[in-house]
Amino acid sequence: MAPVPVFPIKVGHIDDVQELRKGKPTTIPERFVRDMAERPSLSPALSSSTTDIPIVDFSKLVKGSKDEVLQLANACEKWGFFQVINHEIEPSLLESIEKVSKEFFMLPVEEKQKYPMAPGTVQGYGQAFVFSEDQKLDWCNMFALGLEPDFIRNPKLWPTNPAKFSETVDVYSREVRKVCKNLLKYIAMSLGLREEIFEEMFGVAVQAIRMNYYPPCSRPDLVLGLSPHSDGSALTVLQQGKDSSVGLQILKNNSWVPVQPIPTALVINIGDTIEVLTNGKYKSVEHRAVTHKEKDRLSIVTFYAPSYEIEVGPMAELVDENNPCKYRRYNHGDYSKHYVTNKLQGKKTLDFAKIQA
Incomplete structure (x- = not known):
């Protein structure tokens, strides 16, 4: 991940949400309280509604099902989000990455x-995408690591505690x-393109992982777990913790739709890079995370993108x-660099690439 100027959060002090939660505050610190227009609606109807977010069966794709390719096309074009089942990653590995991630977040803040x-x-x-003292903070602690290529790894940031953390992250990341x-x-x-076209174009793809931990919040109606944004990646892979609250929401027809976790499924979303490459046929979608009054939430996110060296633009086809x-x-x-030097503001970051009329 490219070195860029960011505003450092004082982890372990007033802005660490797990530490805040321990104090069982009766009020939410102003730094986390959103303006009225940004606050989530947490009505029972929204929180418990089922959604039509497409499900793609990876095993059918592997067997050459044309119907499943059409289902994938529909998911990419109409939603920008889908859940993948039968993806060939062992459930035991999904459990292991959740276990070491949760163990890391439960360590003393000094560790x-x-x-x-x-x-x-x-x-x-800590928290990423924070650039000013007066910027509202997300009700979330993050731990992020660069994975591939090797030069983006920072060995000093790979924990020795939990003992199997690094080994598990490496095995999991290879499978993802x-x-x-x-x-x-x-x-x-x-899209009617050669199946190898993206791999040939991307070079040695950049891959990073981020674990997000959202403690319960006494006033989930005032805060956001993660600000609305689209991803700068080509693809993003999200694993939702099996015992976590429902927190992911995507913007569909100007409404925030919750993504109900499916056991062992992975949530996939189209990133800005695929939107550009497909000239807007497949669009990245704004999404956010909300919190819960009593339950915590863990998510494990993998970002997959082209090499930093390649040139990106709409494919001629x-x-x-x-x-x-476009x-x-x-x-x-x-x-x-542009993406990580701007705060999360919906799809505003993609203005970087748009041809202005």
């Missing part, structure tokens, strides 16, 4: 402080990388007189 999200990075423990590579093949097929070029060509590393 977690050994891996701070230092100024100029988006790796380590396979899922990403394969899904991009099927996404290419759904997806540009014609009916769908003229985005300029740019260096992906430049976009990554």
Whole structure:
């Protein structure tokens, strides 16, 4: 992840939500209280509603099902989000990554402080995308690591406690990388393109992992677990903790729709990079996280994107007189720097790439 100037959060002090929660405050610190227009609606109807977010059966894609490729195309075009079942990652590995992630967050704050999200990075423990003293904070603690290529790894940030943390993250990340590579093949097929086109284009793909821990919040109606945003990646893979509260919401037809966890499924979303490459046919979608009054929530997120060196722009096959070029060509590393040097504000970051009318 590219070094960039960021505002450091004083982890372990007033802005660490787990430490705040321990004090059982009767009021929410002003730093976390959202303006009225940003506050989540937590009506029972919204929180308990079932959704039509598509489900894609990976095993059917592998067997060459044309119907499942059409289902994938529909998911990418109409939703930008879908849940993948039968993805070939062992349930025991999903349990292991959840276990070591939760164990890390349950460590004393002094132990977690050994891996701070230092100024100029988006790796380590703390909060990312914070740039000013008066910026509202998310009700969330994060721990993020660069995985591939090797040069983005920072060995000093890889914990020795829990004992199996690093080993588990590496094994899990290799499996998720396979899922990403394969899904991009099927996404290419759904667009009528050669199935290897993305892998050939991406070079050595950049991969990072971020664990998000959302403690319960006494006033979930006043805070956000994670601010609304789209992802700068090509694909994002989200694992929702099996015992966690429902927290992920996506913006669909101007309404926030909750994503109900399916046991062992992975939630996949299209990132800004695929939106640009497909010239807007498949769009990244704004999403956020909300909190719960009594339950905590853990999520494990993998970001998969092209090499920083490659140039990104709409693919010629997806540009014609009916769908003229909507985005300029740019260096992906430049976009990554732009993304992590701006606070999360819906899809505003993508203005970087848009051709202005």
